[in-house]
Amino acid sequence: KSIVGVLPQLYKTPGKIRKPAPGLGELNEQILLELGYSKADVANLKSAGAIG
Numbered sequence: 224k225s226i227v228g229v230l231p232q233l234y235k236t237p238g239k240i241r242k243p244a245p246g247l248g249e250l251n252e253q254i255l256l257e258l259g260y261s262k263a264d265v266a267n268l269k270s271a272g273a274i275g
Contacts, residue, residue, distance in 0.1 A: 248275040 251274045255265050268274045 251275065 252265050255268070255274075256262070260268075265274075
């Protein structure tokens, strides 16, 4: 069961957006490296047009 439209009130720690979300594909290299891909693998994916 869910309650739609109810948001918590954060009086002591009000939420705010610190920075915008990353652009589409902006973190591809970082994520692939964390998943174990080598820099050469990432470069090959870029040159093949598989990632931006």
